[in-house]
Amino acid sequence: MTTELSMPRRRFFAFGAAAVALAASGCGVGGDKSAAVTYADAKSSGRIKVGFANEAPWAFLDAKGELTGYAPVVARAVLKKLGIDEIEGVVTDFDGLIDGLRAQSYGFVAAGMFINKKRCESSAFAIPDYQVGSAFLVPKGNPKQINRFEDITRADVRMATLGGAVENGYAESSGVSGKLIEPMAKQDDILRAVGNGDVYGAAMLDVTAAWLVRTNPDANLEVTQSFHYNPKSDVGTFNFRIDDTEFLADFNRELRALHDSGEWLRLVKPFGLTAANEPDRAATAEQYCAG
Numbered sequence: 001m002t003t004e005l006s007m008p009r010r011r012f013f014a015f016g017a018a019a020v021a022l023a024a025s026g027c028g029v030g031g032d033k034s035a036a037v038t039y040a041d042a043k044s045s046g047r048i049k050v051g052f053a054n055e056a057p058w059a060f061l062d063a064k065g066e067l068t069g070y071a072p073v074v075a076r077a078v079l080k081k082l083g084i085d086e087i088e089g090v091v092t093d094f095d096g097l098i099d100g101l102r103a104q105s106y107g108f109v110a111a112g113m114f115i116n117k118k119r120c121e122s123s124a125f126a127i128p129d130y131q132v133g134s135a136f137l138v139p140k141g142n143p144k145q146i147n148r149f150e151d152i153t154r155a156d157v158r159m160a161t162l163g164g165a166v167e168n169g170y171a172e173s174s175g176v177s178g179k180l181i182e183p184m185a186k187q188d189d190i191l192r193a194v195g196n197g198d199v200y201g202a203a204m205l206d207v208t209a210a211w212l213v214r215t216n217p218d219a220n221l222e223v224t225q226s227f228h229y230n231p232k233s234d235v236g237t238f239n240f241r242i243d244d245t246e247f248l249a250d251f252n253r254e255l256r257a258l259h260d261s262g263e264w265l266r267l268v269k270p271f272g273l274t275a276a277n278e279p280d281r282a283a284t285a286e287q288y289c290a291g
Contacts, residue, residue, distance in 0.1 A: 051101055055094065056069060056208070072087065102241060120289035125239060128236075131279045133228050135210070146201055148174075149203070153177065158179075158181075162186075195219055206226035209224075237285070
């Protein structure tokens with residue numbers, strides 16, 4: 001289910017802000033005309049809706065209620081080259097983002113979603129935009145020594161995940177009982193559960209875990225060492241409807257130009273991404289869609 005929110009929701013620790021329909025500094029809406037949900041209309045109006053999951057540092061609302069994060073910042077730079085100057089964020093639970101895209105609730109998804117075979121069946125991915133590893137968000141000192149998915153079974157502890165995220169599949173493939181994995185709809189739900197001791201920790205992207213520890217210094221949490229579950233690095237990017245071939249081609253052209261110029265790295269550094277997160281230039285969405 002997709003919802004455009006109009007007021008902030010409660011914050012957990014120092015992280016987060018509300019998911020709202022945005023209206024600030026070229027990243028939201030203003031006036032009477034709603035932002036477009038198709039490329040043709042967006043080129044005409046200069047405004048487009050994007051789906052995001054309010055998950056820092058990928059796409060979230062800052063303390064001023066403005067849409068920011070790796071994906072919106074990169075998307076905004078690309079869209080300006082295409083004559084689209086404003087984006088309106090539509091918050092959606094992570095596992096509902098592709099359904100909302102197909103239902104034309106927004107023009108594309110800016111949430112840093114991993115490319116995988118299952119998702120490729122119902123959406124089209126841009127070129128790989130970043131690579132990242134996995135890690136665990138755990139209590140300081142990591143008393144249960146959870147460093148790999150197999151350790152969850154050994155220690156018999158419950159771990160949170162984001163609903164629809166790849167960590168759920170990684171846990172299952174590692175033989176972890178479903179009773180020990182608790183998917184949650186939102187990142188702040190995970191933070192609250194770990195902070196309150198409702199679960200031992202959480203499996204998530206290493207960049208995400210590092211961001212949460214950095215922005216919540218009083219939470220008494222730490223992030224484990226990063227690792228790659230698969231032989232090749234996981235990569236994430238933007239999602240489009242399968243039939244939006246013109247939009248995808250134009251977006252890919254300008255996204256590649258950001259990487260080639262070095263501008264991409266400057267844009268993403270504030271969100272904890274570094275040169276190590278640059279994907280292999282030879283990698284393609286088609287390769288990852290093939291499994």
